[in-house]
Structure formats: C-alpha cells, structure tokens
Amino acid sequence: MVNIIKRMRKLRAKVKQPATISLLLWIRNGPGAIQLPKEVTKISVEFHKKLIGSHHRGARHFWHEILPRIKYRNPTVPISVIRHDDPTGPAYLHIYTSPKSSASQTMNTPSTGNAPPEPNNSSTPDTSKPTHTVDIKTLHESEILEALVEKTGAVLVQTPPEEAQEMSEIEEFKERSEKDRVEVREKLMKVRREEELLRLARGEVPNAA
Incomplete structure (x- = not known):
C-alpha cells in the first residue's frame, strides 16, 4: 500500500x-516524432489565418500538433509557417531538399523547444524552389504527415x-x-x-x- x-x-x-515532464513527453513522442534525412533542407507550410469550413483545418492542426515534434527531432532543419489573408487562397506543404550524397544520414540531436514554429511574416520571399509541393487544403493533419514521410523517406522515432x-x-x-x-x-x-x-x-x- x-x-x-x-x-x-x-x-x-x-x-x-506540464512545462517539464508531461510536456517533454508530449513533444518527444507521438505524431511528428520523425527523423528527416539530411537531404531535407527546409519545410514550409502555408494556409489561411482563419478556419474556413473544413478547409485549412488540417493545416492548422498540423502546425499546432505535429510541427513542434518535427522541429524537436530535427532542430537544424528550418521550418517556416506562412498564414495568408486570402480566404480562397491555397494551403501547401513545401519540402526543400538538396541533392542526395553517398554519406550516411545524420541523426539530429533533439532540442528543448516546445512551441509551434512561429509564422514567417518576412517580406523577403524565398527564391529557391521546393522539391515537393503538396496541396493540403482539405487534408487531415495525419494525411499531411503521411505525405511528408512519403516524399522525404523520413524515419518514425519509436517511443x-x-x-x-x-x-x-x-x-x-x-x-x-x-x-x-x-x-x-x-x-x-x-x-x-x-x-x-x-x-x-x-x-x-x-x-x-
């Protein structure tokens, strides 16, 4: 007893x-706890600022619930979030990669960050072109994650x-x-x-x- x-x-x-143990367990495990290949140089997500029906819902949940885990597991990969003002505008997941090399994949050391990536409101556009662009306007957050894993060959981190x-x-x-x-x-x-x-x-x- x-x-x-x-x-x-x-x-x-x-x-x-929650700011210590519970939150650390949350950000270390679950959907988004993946190891990206070293060829992935950047991830960008764009969607509308407000929820329009079922549109952009998955993108917003992906931002809040999944991106923090991706960033924790891959601290060296820049992640930008762009929220636009056009209700009829697009929602995209952009994946940027560099040419594959013969070197083995590197494992990033988890960071201590625990907040969703901040929206990128910079007026200076990124002139590089993404290797993959996925239309996520009507996708569930789990489907967005599946697309990211499929396009990059990311490895799921086991709890x-x-x-x-x-x-x-x-x-x-x-x-x-x-x-x-x-x-x-x-x-x-x-x-x-x-x-x-x-x-x-x-x-x-x-x-x-």
Missing part, C-alpha cells in the same frame, strides 16, 4: 508540472517502452482525477438538494431576492 501511495504522489507531481508506460500512467491518473471530481460534484449537489428539501419540509421559505 505504501508503494502505491508513493507512486500516486509521483504521478501527481508529474501532472502538476521508448518506459516513456510509453509513463505517458499511459499519467493519462490514466488524469482520467481518474476527472472522474473523482465529477463524483465529488455530484455528491455535493445531492447534499444541497437534500438540505433544500429539508428546509421546505420544515416550512422554511427562501428569502426573495
């Missing part, structure tokens, strides 16, 4: 520190078993905590209803507002 209590306290401490277990335990603890909060709230409401019925039975009339 003592060991269980200690483990629950440890999990509770992890959940209360270490101990981190997978840790993430699962934290998620279970969060779900359990939410269930406990709901139960406590329901019990409190039940007590208040019973107290109100008791006052009515005694003939006590609530004061008018």
